[in-house]
Amino acid sequence: MTLASAVRGTIAGVRATVAALHAELPRNELVVWTAGNVSARVPDADLLVIKPSGVRYEEITPDNMVVTDLDGRLVEGEHAPSSDTAAHAYVYKHMPHVGGVVHTHSTYATAWAARGEAIPCVLTMIADEFGGDIPVGPFALIGDDSIGRGIVETLSGSRSPAVLMRNHGVFTIGRDAKAAVKAAVMCEDVARTVHIARQLGTPLPIAAPDIDALYARYQNVYGQETPK
Amino acid sequence: MTLASAVRGTIAGVRATVAALHAELPRNELVVWTAGNVSARVPDADLLVIKPSGVRYEEITPDNMVVTDLDGRLVEGEHAPSSDTAAHAYVYKHMPHVGGVVHTHSTYATAWAARGEAIPCVLTMIADEFGGDIPVGPFALIGDDSIGRGIVETLSGSRSPAVLMRNHGVFTIGRDAKAAVKAAVMCEDVARTVHIARQLGTPLPIAAPDIDALYARYQNVYGQETPK
Amino acid sequence: MTLASAVRGTIAGVRATVAALHAELPRNELVVWTAGNVSARVPDADLLVIKPSGVRYEEITPDNMVVTDLDGRLVEGEHAPSSDTAAHAYVYKHMPHVGGVVHTHSTYATAWAARGEAIPCVLTMIADEFGGDIPVGPFALIGDDSIGRGIVETLSGSRSPAVLMRNHGVFTIGRDAKAAVKAAVMCEDVARTVHIARQLGTPLPIAAPDIDALYARYQNVYGQETPK
Amino acid sequence: MTLASAVRGTIAGVRATVAALHAELPRNELVVWTAGNVSARVPDADLLVIKPSGVRYEEITPDNMVVTDLDGRLVEGEHAPSSDTAAHAYVYKHMPHVGGVVHTHSTYATAWAARGEAIPCVLTMIADEFGGDIPVGPFALIGDDSIGRGIVETLSGSRSPAVLMRNHGVFTIGRDAKAAVKAAVMCEDVARTVHIARQLGTPLPIAAPDIDALYARYQNVYGQETPK
Numbered sequence: 081m082t083l084a085s086a087v088r089g090t091i092a093g094v095r096a097t098v099a100a101l102h103a104e105l106p107r108n109e110l111v112v113w114t115a116g117n118v119s120a121r122v123p124d125a126d127l128l129v130i131k132p133s134g135v136r137y138e139e140i141t142p143d144n145m146v147v148t149d150l151d152g153r154l155v156e157g158e159h160a161p162s163s164d165t166a167a168h169a170y171v172y173k174h175m176p177h178v179g180g181v182v183h184t185h186s187t188y189a190t191a192w193a194a195r196g197e198a199i200p201c202v203l204t205m206i207a208d209e210f211g212g213d214i215p216v217g218p219f220a221l222i223g224d225d226s227i228g229r230g231i232v233e234t235l236s237g238s239r240s241p242a243v244l245m246r247n248h249g250v251f252t253i254g255r256d257a258k259a260a261v262k263a264a265v266m267c268e269d270v271a272r273t274v275h276i277a278r279q280l281g282t283p284l285p286i287a288a289p290d291i292d293a294l295y296a297r298y299q300n301v302y303g304q305e306t307p308k
Numbered sequence: 309m310t311l312a313s314a315v316r317g318t319i320a321g322v323r324a325t326v327a328a329l330h331a332e333l334p335r336n337e338l339v340v341w342t343a344g345n346v347s348a349r350v351p352d353a354d355l356l357v358i359k360p361s362g363v364r365y366e367e368i369t370p371d372n373m374v375v376t377d378l379d380g381r382l383v384e385g386e387h388a389p390s391s392d393t394a395a396h397a398y399v400y401k402h403m404p405h406v407g408g409v410v411h412t413h414s415t416y417a418t419a420w421a422a423r424g425e426a427i428p429c430v431l432t433m434i435a436d437e438f439g440g441d442i443p444v445g446p447f448a449l450i451g452d453d454s455i456g457r458g459i460v461e462t463l464s465g466s467r468s469p470a471v472l473m474r475n476h477g478v479f480t481i482g483r484d485a486k487a488a489v490k491a492a493v494m495c496e497d498v499a500r501t502v503h504i505a506r507q508l509g510t511p512l513p514i515a516a517p518d519i520d521a522l523y524a525r526y527q528n529v530y531g532q533e534t535p536k
Numbered sequence: 537m538t539l540a541s542a543v544r545g546t547i548a549g550v551r552a553t554v555a556a557l558h559a560e561l562p563r564n565e566l567v568v569w570t571a572g573n574v575s576a577r578v579p580d581a582d583l584l585v586i587k588p589s590g591v592r593y594e595e596i597t598p599d600n601m602v603v604t605d606l607d608g609r610l611v612e613g614e615h616a617p618s619s620d621t622a623a624h625a626y627v628y629k630h631m632p633h634v635g636g637v638v639h640t641h642s643t644y645a646t647a648w649a650a651r652g653e654a655i656p657c658v659l660t661m662i663a664d665e666f667g668g669d670i671p672v673g674p675f676a677l678i679g680d681d682s683i684g685r686g687i688v689e690t691l692s693g694s695r696s697p698a699v700l701m702r703n704h705g706v707f708t709i710g711r712d713a714k715a716a717v718k719a720a721v722m723c724e725d726v727a728r729t730v731h732i733a734r735q736l737g738t739p740l741p742i743a744a745p746d747i748d749a750l751y752a753r754y755q756n757v758y759g760q761e762t763p764k
Numbered sequence: 765m766t767l768a769s770a771v772r773g774t775i776a777g778v779r780a781t782v783a784a785l786h787a788e789l790p791r792n793e794l795v796v797w798t799a800g801n802v803s804a805r806v807p808d809a810d811l812l813v814i815k816p817s818g819v820r821y822e823e824i825t826p827d828n829m830v831v832t833d834l835d836g837r838l839v840e841g842e843h844a845p846s847s848d849t850a851a852h853a854y855v856y857k858h859m860p861h862v863g864g865v866v867h868t869h870s871t872y873a874t875a876w877a878a879r880g881e882a883i884p885c886v887l888t889m890i891a892d893e894f895g896g897d898i899p900v901g902p903f904a905l906i907g908d909d910s911i912g913r914g915i916v917e918t919l920s921g922s923r924s925p926a927v928l929m930r931n932h933g934v935f936t937i938g939r940d941a942k943a944a945v946k947a948a949v950m951c952e953d954v955a956r957t958v959h960i961a962r963q964l965g966t967p968l969p970i971a972a973p974d975i976d977a978l979y980a981r982y983q984n985v986y987g988q989e990t991p992k
Contacts, residue, residue, distance in 0.1 A: 112792060112949050112953045113946055113950065115889065185887075185953075185957070187953070187956055187960060188960060190887065190957050191957050191963075194957065194958065194961035194968065195964065195965045195966065195967055196968050197964075197965065203413075203418065203422055203476070204450070205343065205413055205476075219968075219970070221978065222888070222978070223977075223981060247887055247967070247970055248887070249889075265340050266340070269341075269343075269413075269415070272415055273413070273415050273419050274419075274422065275963070275964065276416060277418075277419035277420075277422035277423055278964055279419075280419075280423065280503065281423045281425065282423065283475070284423065284447075284474065284475060286475055290447075290449060293449060293451075294449065294450070297451060336568060430650050430703060431641075431650055431704070432678070432703055432705075493569050494568070494569065497641075500643055501643050501646050501647050501650065502647075504731065505646075505647035505651050507647075507731070507735060508731065508734055508735070509653065511651055511703070512651065512652050512675075512702065512703060518675075521677060522677065522678070525678065564796060658878050659869075659874065659878060659932070660906070660932045660933075661869055661933075721796050721797050722796070725796045725869075725871070729871050729874050730878065733874075733875035733876075735875075735959070736875075736879065736881075736963070737879045738879065739878040739931070740878065740879065740880050740903075740930065740931060742903070742931050746905060749905060749907075750905065753906065753907060
């Protein structure tokens with residue numbers, strides 16, 4: 081596969097962004113060793129940039145990022161792509177509005193996933209960012225489309241940018257990779273807070289219209305940037 | 309609105325203080341991403357200095373802090389003020405002795421807030437700093453005076469400088485911004501310790517006269533500075 | 537009070553040691569803000585060196601350490617001594633083999649203290665360092681000898697260098713300040729591990745003769761230094 | 765004992781590797797103070813390199829590592845070997861495929877060990893790395909072969925590279941020291957996640973054939989390196 085020079089320039093920028101965002105995973109205590117990854121769609125091309133397999137976070141550079149097509153086949157890179165590439169690729173192929181995907185086994189979110197239990201929307205921060213409960217996806221083996229399909233099917237029926245894959249971990253999506261990383265950070269934070277709240281009783285519910293109001297406001301007016 | 313040059317000089321100092329204190333939030337693990345903020349009253353002016361919205365902690369500088377009036381309207385700054393500004397402003401307007409306000413979603417304190425449960429005064433450190441239980445404020449939607457009113461009404465009937473806003477997070481006050489940050493740090497610390505104590509049984513109570521004695525002593529003799 | 541020049545030289549070394557050991561408290565997550573302190577006996581003098589009150593850990597230097605006599609009265613220093621000085625001084629006065637004392641409100645140990653419950657000796661590490669359960673001391677108000685007496689009475693009947701003071705926090709002792717800091721680090725570590733073990737069931741007991749054998753071995757053969 | 769110069773060169777490399785890997789223990793929060801150690805077999809020699817006793821992690825250098833034979837007797841080094849050396853040596857003597865051993869008292873894994881309870885294989889990450897439940901070894905006193913025998917007997921009947929020694933802590937093995945460190949990091953991570961999952965209910969099981977499929981895939985295709 082030959083890449084036009086305009087696409088090559090775009091890829092260089094995406095490599096730099098994806099490499100830099102990987103530093104957020106250990107900084108926010110979402111990962112240990114090599115067990116999490118960030119990818120981004122290459123704009124105007126059926127390509128994605130993702131972490132190489134088995135490389136530790138402190139060794140990640142723009143140059144060792146890997147480029148694949150949307151079937152997860154290697155296009156550019158000296159390393160093998162992350163073993164989770166098929167799942168990322170499936171999401172980009174079937175959710176055209178998604179520009180970034182993150183996968184982690186962050187502790188509290190994965191604990192909810194181990195029980196196959198959604199995180200209930202009992203904090204204003206959950207209403208803001210996730211617009212309701214954070215849903216659970218199916219158990220799926222690595223190696224074919226199962227994980228990708230589970231992610232897409234679960235998130236298609238939800239406002240949440242995060243899905244708890246049963247017995248496995250978390251996948252998050254965003255309009256770009258930074259938004260997907262933010263969702264992964266927020267998902268673990270609320271997974272932990274609601275877990276701790278539940279340990280000593282039952283968190284109070286938030287009424288559905290209040291959830292809707294919080295979500296609408298946060299998605300439209302928060303931050304300095306254009307709305308998400 | 310034109311600012312007199314004396315006020316401008318004061319504001320420069322307050323900007324520096326508020327910017328520096330934001331570093332305490334991640335250092336003390338009270339926040340993730342951009343989800344917490346510090347403000348300070350500008351002495352001798354109906355103004356406050358607060359964090360800009362959606363800016364990350366490592367990017368905070370004195371220059372990108374925002375100045376608003378006590379109705380939360382932008383007076384000076386290139387960024388939009390924090391979306392929590394209305395709550396901070398309401399506190400300064402209605403509690404003239406308050407010089408600093410902090411808002412976080414720190415994990416353990418927010419877990420108590422999710423259940424709508426006050427933190428009982430079962431540690432000498434709680435008696436020292438909070439003078440009794442740490443109270444719960446009402447559920448309130450962002451966007452008008454509701455959060456500010458909830459904070460002021462709850463704290464007006466308490467010796468505590470911290471309030472747990474239901475399903476939301478923590479607000480703390482102080483004679484200055486540093487004291488409010490200290491209260492936020494202590495609030496999370498005792499929220500965590502009492503949570504953990506409660507997981508395996510019931511903490512022993514402290515008698516009310518002992519709480520009073522501890523509070524009186526700590527407020528008057530502790531530290532190198534003039535009493536708080 | 538005039539200090540002989542030999543004692544002055546000794547004090548300079550003790551100031552440096554005590555200042556440096558304070559860095560271990562935040563490094564090992566035993567403290568927040570200013571809420572913990574280390575002291576050391578000045579050899580061959582009825583004096584101790586301790587943290588100044590209300591000073592943050594990153595501002596601690598050998599020069600701002602404070603020297604008091606064994607009644608807690610200021611002998612040398614520009615700052616007021618820690619408000620816990622009376623307790624440290626009482627220990628040195630009544631336990632001549634003690635060369636260092638540490639006080640913290642470390643989270644898990646303080647949670648056991650809040651329930652007034654001893655930490656059971658269910659780990660080899662507890663047997664090694666503490667020689668049995670970590671005992672609970674009485675509730676005591678700050679301001680007179682009560683805390684000091686509680687520490688001395690509790691530790692006099694135990695092999696443990698740590699005592700959990702009810703509703704308050706932890707005091708540890710050692711032949712020198714470094715050993716007391718080590719005991720404080722180990723105390724929090726085992727308080728946390730046993731807490732977590734207890735959350736999902738009952739830790740298995742260790743037989744008393746095995747505890748004795750582990751304690752005897754660790755106190756006599758471990759490490760590169762002369763036995764403790 | 766005289767060492768041939770070829771072996772001396774090999775030892776220099778092993779010293780450097782083992783010293784560097786010790787930094788992973790505090791970085792991954794597996795240890796406090798001096799309470800954990802890494803060793804590696806010296807290829808083509810009946811020797812091992814291990815941490816000196818009682819030395820803190822920030823003071824570890826290639827030069828202060830200790831060399832012993834496979835009975836744990838000192839061969840080279842200015843310090844005494846770790847008090848756990850006998851256990852490491854026993855493993856190398858009886859498991860010829862093992863090139864690295866790690867010992868920690870990491871919090872969550874040790875909490876399972878305190879109850880004498882295996883960590884159930886309810887996460888894909890456990891299936892990947894451990895191939896099933898993480899087993900419990902016997903209670904054993906330090907000072908003779910008991911700990912080493914307990915490790916070898918437990919791991920010989922398991923695909924797991926980690927064993928939870930009752931009331932004590934964790935030992936992990938690998939084809940080299942880095943693999944053993946990775947197993948120690950993963951063991952604590954899954955011990956924590958499954959603990960948290962269990963606090964609020966029962967994790968869903970993974971079917972045995974799925975565990976087998978995950979283990980086979982991970983052991984054979986993951987990462988950039990030759991299969992483990």
